[in-house]
Amino acid sequence: MRRAVPGFLHRALLIRSYTPVLRLSSQACCLNSSDNEEPSRNLAYDDYRTQCLLPLITLAVRTSNWDAAKNISFRECVRLYGLSRSIGLFALLVQSFLPRRIRETRCLIQSIVDYSGNAGQELFELAPMLVSKLGGSMTLLQVYAAVIRIFLELSMFEDALLTYIEAKKVGVELRLCNFLLISLVKGNQIMYARSLFDDMKSSGPSPNVYSYSVLMSMYTHGERLCIVEAFELLCEMESNGVRPNAATYGTYLYGLCRSRQVTYAWDFLQTLSQSGGPCSIYCFNTVIHGFCSEDQVHKAIEVFHGMRKYGFVPDVYSYSILVDGLCKQGNLLTGYDILDEMLRNGINPSPVSYSSLLQGLCKAGMVQLALKIFKNLEEHGFHHDHINFSIILHGCCQHLDLKTVYDLWFDMIHRDLAPDVYNYTSLIYALCRHRYLQEAFRVFELMLENGLSPNIVTCTILLDSFSKEGLVGEAFLFLDRIHQSLGIFPNLCMYRVIINRLCKINKSSGVWKIFADMIKRGYIPDVVLYSIIIDGFVKALKLQEALRLYHKMLHEGIKPSIFTYTSLINGLCRDDRLPEAMELMRYMIGEELVLDKVLCTSIIACYCRRSNMKAALEMLRAMERSGVLPDAFVYTCLIDGYSKVLAMDGARWMMEEMVKRNLKPTVVTYTALIIGYLKTGDEKEAEMMYNSMLQAGIAPDGKLSCILGFGNGRSDYDYSQKAKDVT
DSSP, rough: OOOOOOOHHHHHHSOOOSOOOOOHHHHHHHHTTTEEEEOOOOOHHHHHHHHHHHHHHHHHHOOHHHHHHOOHHHHHHHHOOOOHHHHEEEEEEHHHHTTTTHHHHHHHHHHHHHHOOSSSSSHHHHHHHHHHHHTTTSSSHHHHHHHHHHHHHTOOOHHHHHHHHHTTOOOOOHHHHHHHHHHHHHTOHHHHHHHHHHHHHHHHHHHHHHHHHHHHHHHHSSSSSSHHHHHHHHHHHHTTOOOOOOOHHHHHHHHHHTTHHHHHHHHHHHHHHTTTTOOOHHHHHHHHHHHHTTTTTHHHHHHHHHHHHHTTTOOOHHHHHEEEEEEEEHHHHHHHHHHHHHHHHOOOOOHHHHHHHHHHHTTOOHHHHHHHHHHHHHHHHOOOOOOHHHHHHHHHHHHHHHHHHHHHHHHHHTTTOOOOOOHHHHHHHHHHHOHHHHHHHHHHHHHTTTOOOOOOHHHHHHHHHHHTTTHHHHHHHHHHHHEEEEEEOOOOOOOOOHHHHHHHHTTTTHHHHHHHHHHTTTOOOOOOHHHHHHHHHTTTTTTHHHHHHHHHHHTOOOOOHHHHHHHHHHHHHHHHHHHHHHHHHHHHHHHHHHOHHHHHHHHHHHHHHHTOHHHHHHHHHHHHHOOOOOHHHHHHHHHHHHHHTOHHHHHHHHHHHHTTTOOOOOOHHHHHHHHOOOOOOOOHHHHHHHHHHTTTTOOOOOOHHHHHHSSSOSSSHHHHHHHHHOO
16 A cells, blocks of 8 residues: 655645744734733724724623624734733633534634634644633633634645644544544545554554544545555554454445446455454445446346345345346336335335336336326325426426426426426427427526526527528527527537438528538537538438538548448439449548448449349448348349349349348338249249238239239239230
């Protein structure tokens, strides 16, 4: 374990970043006789100071009236009455609130600390003076303890440690040392905490189990995890005769789980329990949580059931942690069963216990079931908190009708649960989803009237709806409004949403307007944004604009993604520009990007349209070698291609391969085969294929019905005649 350098505590605190204010020595020289003498003042000044603080001090001392005492400043007292007399007056004030009103006493001492400014010679001379005036009501150590607490509350850790060093001259208690240690650990003052601990070991008071547990928490709970140091500290405890308690082991187990050594933590806990060592239900809950965090819920269940073996009964936290882990893994039914077991065992679930289940159901799209459980709980007297209402409201806004949403919203308000930004955003999304844009905007205004500031998600939802309706001008006005009045700056994600929506509704002029506005506001387009626009142009049959944007993207040094190439190659294939598509694909492979299904499908379909079945088959095998499995659409393209060139053996081969892969042929697949067989004059195979289609439960579509003469009242088809017709 890394140790602090001996004497570091003293040296680190003596070399301070500021010079202590030392004005007491010169004042003390002229105040030796201040109780008997007063500096010469005029009568007007005497009247002023008599009328100023003395009546207030007298009232506070006589009545222990804190409202009067809290307005008395030690600095002002010194200015009016001198240092020695002020100490006497404050001693009277302190005595009037002792021994019960500790908080008020500390506030009065803080006024003296404020006067000194920091822990220095002046403060350490004032403290004994105050104690001497208190007449035994407080010891010097108690005053120093109050001063240390004051410095710690102000995060003045160096001053607290300097006061601790001064207090050691009169002898400090272990309780004070532990309080200082835990404050340093909470304040992330690692070096000071280590040095204080070493100082306790070397010069006393010796650390106890609480001291060791506090220091261990610094290694296990701190920003920087130091599990090796925690283990060495555990070994040191045992060698020094300090027996760890359940809290110590719980802290160590937490560190193991945080360092992803959950299996070792479980082995350690089992060994500890079997040997009769001190452990608690917290130790088991820590390991359960560790396994759930690692998505090993089956191991968490093992620990959960193992608790009883070692004499511990799962509590509400044990059940809640396990339910949360199960629901996050998608095992909602088991999570529900665990909650049911919890109730049967007489443990009342907390809102947190149910929130995991409700969240899981809503994420899985099972909102109706979540709402049913939510209402059933209410009927049985369970009081939902704001979090549960937020979860179920968000799920309803995502999936259910507006009446359900409104009922839940008003129920929430009726229970005095004030909607927050998250709730308003969910409601706005629901209204926009049902294309009630005006109502959504009214809810936005209501949110502002209630003093809530929308976030970037709220604004993005409304902008998306403006764009969906083609209201580009209104979208710009809204952008300016939220920028000027709310200080919300549109981010790149917001621009992506707007541009993506405009591309989907084929508003390319609006796309360029938004794009220009984004550039003007200082945003640099990234590969995602370029890819969205390129894909939009390809789908709008504006391939040249898509290619121009692609070259602009390369010129600006932005590396295209697989999505960019897929969109362009798909467009080129659809435009029957296969050589350009293949060149782009070779360039993409040179960039070490992996072929995806959409890209391969586009090229295979293009080869099939060109009747180049050899190249189409080669592409299919290259696709398989890349780990991309063809789907039913790819095989249908190949079957159609072979049928068009009357290579029916190849078409039948592709059909058989398709069936072997458990891919179901569609009516388009069967139609291609039937037409191919009819064109080759093989009416028997055509009829067999037709019957196979019917047996598979697939009805002929309009194209096949027309070819086979459906609707003429004949049930027996002359395939020879059909072959002639098709030919």
